[in-house]
Amino acid sequence: MTISLTVDEIHRLYEKGDATPSEIVRAALDRIEESQSSLNAYLTVSRESALKRAETLDSGIRDAVRVLPLAGIPVAIKDNMCTEGVRTTCGSRILGNYIPPYTATAVKQLEAAGAIIVGKTNLDEFAMGSSTENSAYGPVRNPVNTDYVPGGSSGGSAVAVAAGHVPISLGSDTGGSIRQPASYCGIVGLKPTYGRVSRYGLVAFASSLDQIGPFARNVRDAARALSAISGRDVHDSTSAPVSAPDYLAALTGDVKGLRVGVPAECFGEGLDAEVKERVEAGIARLRERGAEVVDVSLPHSRYVVSVYYIIATAEASSNLARFDGVRYGYRTQQARTLSDMYRRTRDEGFGAEVKRRIMLGTFVLSSGYYDAYYEKAQRVRAMLVRDFDSAFEKCDVIATPTAPTPAFKLGEKSDDPLAMYLNDIYTVTINLAGLPGVSVPCGETRAGLPVGLQLIGSHFDEARLLNAACALE
């Protein structure tokens, strides 16, 4: 049985009695296991627990689909979200044996909505990367063409959906880690407004930028997943006390009168010609459906990559200090003194990209450099927020490419961190501004690689954002 199905399709099977959660989940697990050698999308497959949970749902599933929005739906979780009793590695050697004693709020919410977790997905170590080549457990490959990267850092979760294993997966997005892989794999990827989804249990990379969000094959399923994981969490002081509407109900597909802002800054130098063409065609489709396209400006766009890599690495250098070999995770076997233990544990436990970012972040926060880097970056960040505030006076959503190029080949940028960082140029902005953004497929290149269009909404305006995205499908 193939399960390249949407939630609606699976629910129809359940309602008609044509399938049971056990059958759907077993099919998903079989496909996952078949794909592992070629795609390497999972770090842990929870076959037993998933089947057990599916069985408990089997008999009552017809009723369950009416009350639980994700009843009997297999889902995959990026392996940087804590799952009680299930290894959570963050794609790092340093957490290779780490089993959390609690479950992340967003994962709990997904389960409460009826979802069944089939596995934990591969990622760039600690979510640091744009290609999922930085995992200590090997790179993930793009199911569209396995010579290509799936994007990152949530590469495994993107592939889980793109390869048809599950209709929904969770990723985390700090600078584009949901939207860029969604774009590379030809699926929908949503980064909610900062504070929309609880971060409790998400292993922090950059706390002021991190946000959990869903991957799905269509906007409806993304909306469904967002409804399930949204809301105030008493365990996360940065989660917003803003109630979440029914995002599914907002999807009318009607965009008449919607003002779509197009910032010239995002269509200039460095943008692949084919990507530009596809994205402009996507914007034209919105216009055909009655949307009004307006020019907007984001004058501080050219600083975003620098600002992002200062703030993100600064926070990361502090967030990753807890991995010291003292209480949990990997500890070197050969240290003689405390400082030696720290040094060797972290040297042996972290990969090259993580070390690079810890060093960069430590540097920008150190005394004598703080003002020149971190402090200045925060000031520019504030200007960026103002750029968006004025842009949103003229429009309701903003359209840009998700990434400047389609997926690249494995190894193509591994030796050039700067080129890799520049890949984030259109996505990091909205993390800095805390805005919601969604990448929607808008065709493919002549080589058959998917292209994504990014729509950006104003704070907590996911309903309108998703509706606009819906109109592009």
Add this chain to the structure above:
Amino acid sequence: MKEGWEAVIGLEVHAQLRTESKIFCGCSTAFGDEPNANTCPVCLGLPGALPVLNRRVVEYAAQAALALGLRINTESIFSRKNYFYPDLPKGYQISQYDRPFSEHGAVEAPTTERDEAGHPQEWRLKHFGITRAHIEEDAGKSVHDIGDPGKSYVNLNRSGTPLLEIVSEPDFRSSWEAYDYVGFLRRTLQYIGVCDGNMEEGSLRCDANVSVRRTGAEKFGTKAEIKNLNSLRFLQRAIDYEIDRQIALIEAGGEVVQETRLWNEREAKTYSMRSKEDAHDYRYFPEPDLPPLEVAAEWVETVRAGLPELPEARRRRFIGEYGLSVDDAFTLTGQRELADYYEAVVKASGNSRAAANWVLSELLRELKSGGIDITGSKVRAEHLGALIKLIEDSTISGKIAKDVFADMVATGKAPEEIVREKGLVQITDLGAIEKIVAEVIAANPKQLEAYRAGKTALLGFFVGQVMKASGGKANPQAVNEILKAHLEAEGR
């Protein structure tokens, strides 16, 4: 201090706020529980866990800040102080840095130098500036002296305990000023109930920044920081040692280096822990997991209105209102419960001086010998007040009162009850006293003769006999007068 030199001292006091649960999670703050029993993902610094500020911590911090004359900032910011240590589970401490909870405070604290024997000289009030007081979390504890000598252990029960760090201006010129100031802070925080002040258990810890300069010099000397002084006595001794060390060093042609030092009580010395070169770069930056702490001005006023009268103000009031001596007022206001008790005795007895005498001499002595606190006193304040009244209205004598008091201590009964049960009501019936006097005189002819021969000191003997014969119940004043009248009248 050596002639020609002046010390400049600044103090950082860490006061543990006595909340039931920790600052960023619901774990208990109880002291002495099984190691690592009071921990959870948050205070263990597990991956993905996030801090949530305990509201009670803000309340306590606000009470403390207001009691120390600090201005509470309407918005303050939590920052991360980054350093590696095994008992610091996140690799950073959540503290406050460039926008602290409160700033610009000061106290007027009584202080005095002590002589060689440690006796206070002349008490005076001195103004000590307080730069800031900010909220932060405590780290855990590393344990090196148990089990396998090759291993160290970490106990994270204390991790996440709320602290208020109170940073003073460099306003202290002697170790005794520092001693008196920290004692004052401790009393004040205990008084308003936000810190138990237990220095042995680490509820109050102190770091001292010490430098010396030639008298009259304007520039401060290079300072050394002495860390983790966990008793007032250590603080005072460590500062004195450090002052002497620095003066000797400079006079010998050396230079003080900026460094962190530790006090070793056994050797009575400070020794270097790390130099400025090795000093940590804490890489402070705003804590992204916590929004700015916003405090409404109206709320601050509510807290202010709810504060009890502070010990210094109360001490002054006791002197003015109750006519107490400075020392008595000092002792009585040292503990809030004691001051409350005293005022209740005053209210019940209507006699503030007698109340002070009974509380300070009789009651405190009894409590001390029983090893109990005023809050555990069996003698209720109203009962002590009633006892004083019984003396005042001559129902019982002062001597009988002491016996009654001893019974009150033992049984907790009301004095009236004890007096009634034991038939201790004073004899004020003059006829009855005259009868006893006549009997006593008749029974002691030799003494009578001696008295009449001019040995009037024998009056005391007769008083004693009369009191004895009355079972101690005769009104002593009446006994005196009647005896004198009889002894002298018959002598003529």
